[in-house]
Amino acid sequence: MQTDNPTLTEKLASAIADGILDGSLTPGLRLDENSLARQYGVSRTPVREALRQLMRSGLIDMRPRKGAVVSKATPGQVESLFVAMAEMEATCARLAAMSMTPVERRRLQARHEAMTALAAAGDRAAYSDANVAFHSAIYAGAHNEPIAEYTLGLRRRVGPFRRAQFNVDGRLVLSNREHDTVVRAILSGDAAGAHAAMLHHVSLVEDAFETFAATSAA
Amino acid sequence: MQTDNPTLTEKLASAIADGILDGSLTPGLRLDENSLARQYGVSRTPVREALRQLMRSGLIDMRPRKGAVVSKATPGQVESLFVAMAEMEATCARLAAMSMTPVERRRLQARHEAMTALAAAGDRAAYSDANVAFHSAIYAGAHNEPIAEYTLGLRRRVGPFRRAQFNVDGRLVLSNREHDTVVRAILSGDAAGAHAAMLHHVSLVEDAFETFAATSAA
DNA sequence: TCTGTCGAAATTGCATACAATTGCCCAAAA
DNA sequence: TTTTGGGCAATTGTATGCAATTTCGACAGA
Numbered sequence: 359m360q361t362d363n364p365t366l367t368e369k370l371a372s373a374i375a376d377g378i379l380d381g382s383l384t385p386g387l388r389l390d391e392n393s394l395a396r397q398y399g400v401s402r403t404p405v406r407e408a409l410r411q412l413m414r415s416g417l418i419d420m421r422p423r424k425g426a427v428v429s430k431a432t433p434g435q436v437e438s439l440f441v442a443m444a445e446m447e448a449t450c451a452r453l454a455a456m457s458m459t460p461v462e463r464r465r466l467q468a469r470h471e472a473m474t475a476l477a478a479a480g481d482r483a484a485y486s487d488a489n490v491a492f493h494s495a496i497y498a499g500a501h502n503e504p505i506a507e508y509t510l511g512l513r514r515r516v517g518p519f520r521r522a523q524f525n526v527d528g529r530l531v532l533s534n535r536e537h538d539t540v541v542r543a544i545l546s547g548d549a550a551g552a553h554a555a556m557l558h559h560v561s562l563v564e565d566a567f568e569t570f571a572a573t574s575a576a
Numbered sequence: 577m578q579t580d581n582p583t584l585t586e587k588l589a590s591a592i593a594d595g596i597l598d599g600s601l602t603p604g605l606r607l608d609e610n611s612l613a614r615q616y617g618v619s620r621t622p623v624r625e626a627l628r629q630l631m632r633s634g635l636i637d638m639r640p641r642k643g644a645v646v647s648k649a650t651p652g653q654v655e656s657l658f659v660a661m662a663e664m665e666a667t668c669a670r671l672a673a674m675s676m677t678p679v680e681r682r683r684l685q686a687r688h689e690a691m692t693a694l695a696a697a698g699d700r701a702a703y704s705d706a707n708v709a710f711h712s713a714i715y716a717g718a719h720n721e722p723i724a725e726y727t728l729g730l731r732r733r734v735g736p737f738r739r740a741q742f743n744v745d746g747r748l749v750l751s752n753r754e755h756d757t758v759v760r761a762i763l764s765g766d767a768a769g770a771h772a773a774m775l776h777h778v779s780l781v782e783d784a785f786e787t788f789a790a791t792s793a794a
Numbered sequence: 795t796c797t798g799t800c801g802a803a804a805t806t807g808c809a810t811a812c813a814a815t816t817g818c819c820c821a822a823a824a
Numbered sequence: 825t826t827t828t829g830g831g832c833a834a835t836t837g838t839a840t841g842c843a844a845t846t847t848c849g850a851c852a853g854a
Contacts, residue, residue, distance in 0.1 A: 365640050390835065400808080424816080502656050620840085622837080641846060643805070
């Protein structure tokens with residue numbers, strides 16, 4: 359019947375995750391296995407397995423006999439997610455400063471310079487896309503699969519709670535300037551500097567979400 | 577038959593995970609669902625779900641039609657795990673330095689002092705247990721669930737690759753001295769210092785595993 | 795003797811059936 | 825009218841059965 363290789367379970371997990379991330383499945387919504395099975399025209403078994411996967415990635419919550427609901431995070435949990443995100447980004451930058459190959463460093467710089475042009479031109483859409491790629495490049499540059507993968511997962515998780523950060527005029531240029539500090543530190547192999555610069559950069563993004571600031575010490 | 581509340585799936589996942597962590601299920605070993613089901617006297621369904629869970633936590637590998645095997649990591653992957661572990665521990669220490677409550681700080685210090693006594697007495701078993709609790713206390717002190725949870729999972733994952741670090745005489749006292757630096761930084765709210773000290777501490781543990789050192793910068 | 799192809803057995807993925815628990819609804823009594 | 829108790833329905837957890845794919849082995853040909 360199905361000649362596809364990716365298992366049904368995985369396709370279901372992706373489909374449901376997309377539904378959550380694009381907002382069509384709102385937090386708090388109950389996900390009952392029968393409805394999902396009917397909706398996708400499959401049996402409950404792959405649905406169950408997909409839900410388990412999503413639970414472990416934090417997108418949904420499941421309690422033993424109570425079923426699954428889309429994670430409805432409290433403000434505190436959202437705050438935790440953003441803090442975690444910032445720490446992981448900073449860690450990736452630190453590792454990237456230490457482990458990036460010369461080629462990767464050159465490409466990062468090229469990417470950054472392209473974004474500088476986009477920022478100057480005020481092209482928000484293109485800058486936003488390039489921004490995602492920029493950060494992904496740093497995750498990859500960390501040369502550490504567990505860290506990179508976790509950071510990527512975290513970024514997906516915070517996605518639904520993110521407001522458009524680049525709407526405010528001037529934010530584009532500011533973001534780009536922060537990137538400049540980060541790139542400079544990474545290129546020069548300054549691990550601690552890269553860590554601090556990235557932490558600063560991402561924490562500002564967090565502020566754009568209107569979280570209760572604070573948490574800056576040392 | 578079953579009057580227990582924790583679902584079979586979870587108990588199976590724990591049982592299999594224990595088997596892997598204590599070494600009775602060696603890396604590379606094939607885990608076929610039928611055998612496991614017979615072995616534990618249940619059907620294949622909970623076994624399948626347990627395996628999925630373990631896959632997502634990285635303890636086993638599964639390929640679409642090829643079944644599950646206990647993760648057999650390459651030296652490079654193990655190295656990555658240890659690096660990731662060190663980074664996460666350091667991050668937890670950083671966050672703990674910023675967020676621990678006064679009570680938590682006092683308890684951490686008390687814990688540390690108790691361990692100093694154990695180190696002086698040369699009680700390796702007790703020190704080892706206390707050491708786990710010590711690090712766990714720091715994870716918790718980070719007050720960040722995603723980070724703490726991930727770090728804990730990572731610790732479980734590196735477990736199978738860890739040799740007994742406290743066998744070498746003098747390592748006990750050395751470990752305790754490093755803890756002292758970490759604790760001092762955390763208690764004084766020195767985020768950067770806590771990060772660096774913990775990174776140093778855990779990286780040394782890593783060396784005890786005979787990894788190819790390096791990776792220590794500014 | 796070695797290699798390639800065909801086949802059968804075993805194992806996984808999915809579907810369906812059964813059991814058990816939970817939560818809800820309604821009714822009855824205070 | 826409100827509260828409590830019981831029963832019922834709905835949903836999850838578990839078991840089993842079926843189909844498809846993969847792997848291992850055997851046999852034939854070179």
